[in-house]
Amino acid sequence: MTGFEMVEMEGEEPQSERPSEVAAVQLRRLQCFADDLASASTVDELIALLFARTQETLGTSAGALMMARKDLLDVVASYGYPEEALRAFREVPIDAPLPACEAARTRRPVVIENHHDYIERFPEAIGLAGPAKGSVVAFPLIGHGELLGVLGLRFPVERRFGPDDIELIAGASQQFVFAHRRLELLERERGARGEAELSNKRLSFLASASREIASSLDYERTLATVSRMAVPELADWCAVDLVDPDGTIRQLAVSHVDPAKVSMAIDLRKRYPPDPDASYGVPAAIRSGRSELIEEIPAALLEEVGRDRPELRDLIEDLQLHSSMVVPLMLRGRAIGAITFVMAESGRRYTPLDLDLAEELAVRAATAIGNARLYGEQRSIADTLQHSLLPPAPPEIPGYELAVAYRPAGDGTQVGGDFYDVFEIDGSWLLVVGDVCGKGSEAAAIMAMSRYAIRTASLQDTAPATLLSTLNETLVRQYSGERFTTAAMARLGRGDDGSFSVSVAGHPLPYALRSDGSVQAVGQPGTLLGIFPDPTLHDVELTLDSGDALVLYTDGVTDARRGSEQFGNERLRAALAAAAGRSPDAIVAAVLDAVLGFTQTPGDDIALMVLRAP
Amino acid sequence: MSEPATSIENVDGMVVVRASGDLDLASAPALERALTESLQDGQVETLTLDLRALSFMDSTGLRVVLATDARMRAQGRELFVIKGPPSVHRVFELALLEERLRFVEPAERGGSDADA
Numbered sequence: 001m002t003g004f005e006m007v008e009m010e011g012e013e014p015q016s017e018r019p020s021e022v023a024a025v026q027l028r029r030l031q032c033f034a035d036d037l038a039s040a041s042t043v044d045e046l047i048a049l050l051f052a053r054t055q056e057t058l059g060t061s062a063g064a065l066m067m068a069r070k071d072l073l074d075v076v077a078s079y080g081y082p083e084e085a086l087r088a089f090r091e092v093p094i095d096a097p098l099p100a101c102e103a104a105r106t107r108r109p110v111v112i113e114n115h116h117d118y119i120e121r122f123p124e125a126i127g128l129a130g131p132a133k134g135s136v137v138a139f140p141l142i143g144h145g146e147l148l149g150v151l152g153l154r155f156p157v158e159r160r161f162g163p164d165d166i167e168l169i170a171g172a173s174q175q176f177v178f179a180h181r182r183l184e185l186l187e188r189e190r191g192a193r194g195e196a197e198l199s200n201k202r203l204s205f206l207a208s209a210s211r212e213i214a215s216s217l218d219y220e221r222t223l224a225t226v227s228r229m230a231v232p233e234l235a236d237w238c239a240v241d242l243v244d245p246d247g248t249i250r251q252l253a254v255s256h257v258d259p260a261k262v263s264m265a266i267d268l269r270k271r272y273p274p275d276p277d278a279s280y281g282v283p284a285a286i287r288s289g290r291s292e293l294i295e296e297i298p299a300a301l302l303e304e305v306g307r308d309r310p311e312l313r314d315l316i317e318d319l320q321l322h323s324s325m326v327v328p329l330m331l332r333g334r335a336i337g338a339i340t341f342v343m344a345e346s347g348r349r350y351t352p353l354d355l356d357l358a359e360e361l362a363v364r365a366a367t368a369i370g371n372a373r374l375y376g377e378q379r380s381i382a383d384t385l386q387h388s389l390l391p392p393a394p395p396e397i398p399g400y401e402l403a404v405a406y407r408p409a410g411d412g413t414q415v416g417g418d419f420y421d422v423f424e425i426d427g428s429w430l431l432v433v434g435d436v437c438g439k440g441s442e443a444a445a446i447m448a449m450s451r452y453a454i455r456t457a458s459l460q461d462t463a464p465a466t467l468l469s470t471l472n473e474t475l476v477r478q479y480s481g482e483r484f485t486t487a488a489m490a491r492l493g494r495g496d497d498g499s500f501s502v503s504v505a506g507h508p509l510p511y512a513l514r515s516d517g518s519v520q521a522v523g524q525p526g527t528l529l530g531i532f533p534d535p536t537l538h539d540v541e542l543t544l545d546s547g548d549a550l551v552l553y554t555d556g557v558t559d560a561r562r563g564s565e566q567f568g569n570e571r572l573r574a575a576l577a578a579a580a581g582r583s584p585d586a587i588v589a590a591v592l593d594a595v596l597g598f599t600q601t602p603g604d605d606i607a608l609m610v611l612r613a614p
Numbered sequence: 615m616s617e618p619a620t621s622i623e624n625v626d627g628m629v630v631v632r633a634s635g636d637l638d639l640a641s642a643p644a645l646e647r648a649l650t651e652s653l654q655d656g657q658v659e660t661l662t663l664d665l666r667a668l669s670f671m672d673s674t675g676l677r678v679v680l681a682t683d684a685r686m687r688a689q690g691r692e693l694f695v696i697k698g699p700p701s702v703h704r705v706f707e708l709a710l711l712e713e714r715l716r717f718v719e720p721a722e723r724g725g726s727d728a729d730a
Contacts, residue, residue, distance in 0.1 A: 437673050437677045438677070482681065506709035507708065525707060525709075525710050527714065528710070528711070531680055531684070559672050564669055564670065566670065566701070603639075
């Protein structure tokens with residue numbers, strides 16, 4: 001680049017001016033030059049300004065900025081040179097026989113005023129540099145005693161360079177070096193700030209991902225959300241894989257900003273499931289329980305993936321995979337899945353710092369999955385237990401229609417305290433709805449015991465008040481008066497006349513819903529069970545005519561609250577009246593609709609039983 | 615739902631525990647603690663539970679009252695209850711507890727003006 005040829009001599013410089021004036025003009029020019037260079041905010045801008053000002057103030061026709069790199073000079077920017085010259089001198093060994101190289105080696109300006117000089121001093125350069133005319137100057141750029149590079153300038157005509165000219169170029173070069181150094185520091189600082197911002201971004205991602213993970217027990221949905229959140233800030237691609245109970249690796253989620261690419265990835269995955277014995281990627285991370293960071297994905301690895309599958313190789317090539325991380329999701333020492341982060345078209349690279357973040361995220365996600373699974377287990381245990389405590393399906397009572405609803409409160413992880421039973425003994429039918437105070441395993445035990453105590457006692461006597469009294473004895477004996485139970489019981493007599501006996505112990509009174517829509521409370525309040533050895537219990541007779549219904553329920557219905565307001569008996573009566581004459585199923589549905597329409601969170605278990613006379 | 619609150623007053627050996635707001639699964643433990651605390655003083659022979667400021671009570675609340683009553687009886691002490699509003703008292707009525715617990719008028723125990 002710095003081989004220049006010159007022809008003709010046309011030196012027409014400010015020789016007519018007096019030295020002091022010349023100095024003043026130079027100084028002013030230099031001042032402008034310095035001010036200009038100082039205004040640059042990036043190195044690129046600085047170089048552009050340097051070239052523009054050298055053109056304007058010095059009348060150069062071409063210029064090149066070469067930066068020193070070990071024993072080389074790299075042309076980092078230039079103007080005015082022919083294409084072929086640029087191609088030939090993109091990178092020049094510092095010992096090349098060229099003006100710029102000499103300036104670099106000697107750290108002194110090389111000034112060539114005319115062609116003759118040039119041939120004399122750089123005879124070997126002529127062939128290298130190609131034809132050129134005018135003068136050439138190569139100026140070393142030195143900062144803090146270090147060679148930064150060389151500024152090469154070419155003038156369209158041959159001219160002389162007085163000390164002032166050299167001074168001016170030296171001043172400009174020095175200004176450039178200062179500005180360059182300042183900008184470099186600034187950019188490094190910006191980089192550091194960018195790094196800090198990136199680090200903030202990472203932390204905030206971790207925080208919001210953790211919040212997301214903790215917010216829900218539906219961990220599959222949550223993990224999918226986390227994978228979406230990682231894109232595009234922390235990854236061009238993010239995928240979550242889980243190990244199914246049978247050991248297969250299932251891709252739960254894959255995210256990319258472009259939905260088309262996501263469907264392509266899903267399709268790719270379907271057609272080419274990962275080799276479970278692969279020495280890299282998700283299978284390896286799951287097998288070994290170790291994270292994998294590939295800062296720069298080697299071409300060999302991509303080739304290995306695409307070996308024998310050319311169409312896959314092409315797809316992979318299109319994806320421009322650059323850098324990746326795979327972190328296993330470890331639960332109690334076992335990998336239950338993995339999260340994969342990939343940098344592709346953005347060209348970014350992962351560092352060990354990124355891996356730290358990914359591993360931290362994986363730990364949090366795995367913990368959440370553990371909790372959710374545990375919760376799921378607990379819930380299914382509660383479900384199973386509850387079902388074992390309640391009749392599987394209401395039995396058929398000849399001629400009658402029966403419907404039962406049972407709705408445990410809360411999240412379903414605890415066995416509720418409500419119970420019901422319907423059974424036949426000696427041609428009579430007994431219906432009972434009860435409520436054990438409290439929840440959980442102890443309440444479940446009392447529920448189970450209550451049901452069987454009633455059934456056993458019914459072998460002796462079927463009068464509801466007697467049965468409840470027997471239950472009371474058992475409860476007081478077993479639970480020493482610390483746990484109470486309430487219940488409402490009805491016995492349908494053997495005759496076909498629809499006559500019932502009803503007894504209520506500390507429980508809301510049942511309702512008789514007549515076919516004409518009238519609603520009557522049935523029975524007489526009796527002592528709750530399990531506390532006192534001598535409860536007061538009554539049997540009250542009731543007759544249901546055709547189409548009439550008996551409604552037994554727990555206080556979960558009437559105590560359902562919205563703010564400080566209770567659903568209450570009036571709303572229940574109204575809901576029943578509106579459903580008069582309809583099937584038991586319809587009546588049950590009407591009541592549940594009314595309660596859930598009143599409040600989404602009734603707060604307590606709800607049990608409801610409706611029997612309709614033929 | 616109004617905020618549950620419990621206050622304890624001890625005037626000349628007469629302890630009055632006042633419950634207000636909702637007495638349910640969420641607030642029952644606080645009332646239970648207050649009652650237990652009041653009973654730690656062995657000198658206390660009677661305790662009055664004032665339910666007039668309650669707006670709601672469910673079976674969880676009932677259990678606290680019954681458990682306290684049972685414990686005090688076993689220790690030869692006595693629990694008095696000042697009736698709450700109808701919706702609260704209905705819970706006692708349904709459980710047929712009016713004859714099992716010592717319901718008293720405000721003037722009898724704990725002063726005529728509970729809000730003083």
